[in-house]
Amino acid sequence: MSDGARYEAVIGIECHVELKTSSKMFCGCRNEFGGEPNRQLCPVCLALPGALPVPNRLAIEHVVRAGLAFGAQIPVASKFDRKNYFYPDMPKNYQISQYDLPLTTGGVVRYRRADGSEGSCRLTRIHLEEDTGKSTHLGSGDGRIAGSTHSLVDFNRAGVPLMECVGEPDIRTPEDAVAFLEFLRLTFLYLGISDVKMEEGSLRCDANVSIRPAGTSAFGTKTEIKNMNSFRSVARALEYEIARQRRVLAEGGRIVQETRGWDESEGVTHSMRSKEQAHDYRYFPDPDLVPLTLDGAWIEGLRGSVGFTPIAAYDRLQRGGGLSVAQVRQIVEDPALTRFLLETLERKPGDDAFAQATANWLLSDVARILGREGISIDGQELLTPANLGELVELASGGTVTSKTAKELLERMMAGGGSPKEIVAREGLAQLSDPSAIASVVDEVIAANDKSVADYKAGKENAIKALVGQVMKVSKGKANPQLAESLLRERLAQS
Numbered sequence: 001m002s003d004g005a006r007y008e009a010v011i012g013i014e015c016h017v018e019l020k021t022s023s024k025m026f027c028g029c030r031n032e033f034g035g036e037p038n039r040q041l042c043p044v045c046l047a048l049p050g051a052l053p054v055p056n057r058l059a060i061e062h063v064v065r066a067g068l069a070f071g072a073q074i075p076v077a078s079k080f081d082r083k084n085y086f087y088p089d090m091p092k093n094y095q096i097s098q099y100d101l102p103l104t105t106g107g108v109v110r111y112r113r114a115d116g117s118e119g120s121c122r123l124t125r126i127h128l129e130e131d132t133g134k135s136t137h138l139g140s141g142d143g144r145i146a147g148s149t150h151s152l153v154d155f156n157r158a159g160v161p162l163m164e165c166v167g168e169p170d171i172r173t174p175e176d177a178v179a180f181l182e183f184l185r186l187t188f189l190y191l192g193i194s195d196v197k198m199e200e201g202s203l204r205c206d207a208n209v210s211i212r213p214a215g216t217s218a219f220g221t222k223t224e225i226k227n228m229n230s231f232r233s234v235a236r237a238l239e240y241e242i243a244r245q246r247r248v249l250a251e252g253g254r255i256v257q258e259t260r261g262w263d264e265s266e267g268v269t270h271s272m273r274s275k276e277q278a279h280d281y282r283y284f285p286d287p288d289l290v291p292l293t294l295d296g297a298w299i300e301g302l303r304g305s306v307g308f309t310p311i312a313a314y315d316r317l318q319r320g321g322g323l324s325v326a327q328v329r330q331i332v333e334d335p336a337l338t339r340f341l342l343e344t345l346e347r348k349p350g351d352d353a354f355a356q357a358t359a360n361w362l363l364s365d366v367a368r369i370l371g372r373e374g375i376s377i378d379g380q381e382l383l384t385p386a387n388l389g390e391l392v393e394l395a396s397g398g399t400v401t402s403k404t405a406k407e408l409l410e411r412m413m414a415g416g417g418s419p420k421e422i423v424a425r426e427g428l429a430q431l432s433d434p435s436a437i438a439s440v441v442d443e444v445i446a447a448n449d450k451s452v453a454d455y456k457a458g459k460e461n462a463i464k465a466l467v468g469q470v471m472k473v474s475k476g477k478a479n480p481q482l483a484e485s486l487l488r489e490r491l492a493q494s
């Protein structure tokens with residue numbers, strides 16, 4: 001019975017996402033990361049006697065749009081509850097959250113793994129709450145409370161709107177957990193509702209893990225893992241915890257339901273505390289906040305504002321088959337680049353070769369110039385989907401040489417303009433007329449005795465030098481393949 005391979009893991013993810021709003025959830029204080037400690041405060045977020053909270057409409061809209069992006073239901077009735085909270089980083093001693101009537105219920109997160117295959121995980125709910133302040137423990141050397149001499153509390157973050165997404169235990173592998181999180185994160189990025197930066201704490205996640213004999217349906221006892229600070233640590237922590245639970249069972253032990261912290265440097269999870277149950281929090285409706293009734297027309301308006309999601313973009317870019325899995329992933333990770341590409345592709349719907357050529361331009365030459373100039377695709381206005389589309393057509397159709405096309409791109413990104421107009425105005429079209437190139441070829445043969453002699457002596461590389469000369473004399477316009485074949489023809493005759 002010690003064969004760990006006969007167990008499968010059951011994983012459920014919970015995410016906390018700080019929402020992008022100008023003010024906090026229930027007061028007018030600024031919602032901004034960093035800043036001097038305890039400067040973004042008021043009587044409401046400090047819970048001074050008599051202060052009354054007012055909900056932030058934009059934060060509610062953000063959560064509803066997040067739910068709609070995943071096909072969740074938006075109940076008409078919702079409300080805020082008080083969750084009793086026992087730590088000093090919350091001045092109220094309770095947190096305003098949502099208990100039995102969350103803003104959204106259900107929904108499905110579809111995701112793609114690194115190899116392009118598809119998976120999905122249902123959502124239980126998404127609700128809205130307020131973030132806590134931040135404690136810093138000093139004197140212990142490693143930031144932990146154990147062994148510390150004193151603690152500092154910064155309330156700037158207290159009251160920042162926080163969205164909690166609770167996933168169903170549909171995930172079976174650490175790889176899928178990461179893919180799920182990636183698409184969750186990207187969706188919020190596309191919606192523009194959060195910065196979703198794990199390093200700044202605007203995206204935080206916990207994972208519930210249990211194991212059970214493969215082929216059974218009853219859940220085993222789960223542990224909850226906290227303190228995972230990157231997607232990589234999520235994968236490592238889950239791998240560690242699954243192996244630990246297998247080992248415990250193989251040795252005849254029992255899994256204890258508890259919260260375990262991930263230790264990044266040691267690469268282990270360690271027991272933090274026994275898991276709280278919902279009744280420990282003694283939820284009750286917040287008497288300062290009236291229940292919410294969501295208007296159907298308002299919800300429909302938000303549905304119309306969701307726009308396309310990363311999974312929809314992924315599906316669309318992969319459908320044609322013109323792009324590799326790696327290219328699709330690279331593009332989808334950048335909402336602005338995805339928008340730019342999709343808009344360019346509207347020029348020639350269903351044309352795989354055009355899609356592939358456009359993606360190649362964006363990921364290579366355009367990306368190189370943007371990187372060199374230190375700007376992003378949406379941080380410039382000179383290159384537009386319309387003029388990039390024209391350039392791709394000019395280059396793919398052979399109207400200009402690849403050398404001319406690259407120069408055109410540089411000029412478009414420095415000064416804008418339609419590449420077609422530049423080509424027509426400056427006579428940059430590729431020379432594909434043999435008679436026009438022939439005179440240049442003759443000129444080059446006459447002026448390059450050494451290369452001609454080398455070629456005739458069997459030095460194959462000499463032909464490249466001669467083609468280079470033809471390109472130079474024609475100012476990059478000669479069709480290089482045609483130039484080479486004409487050169488070989490003439491040299492064989494002479």
Ligand SMILES: [Zn+2]
Pocket residue numbers: 024027028029040041042043044045046159
């Ligand atoms: Zn405030």
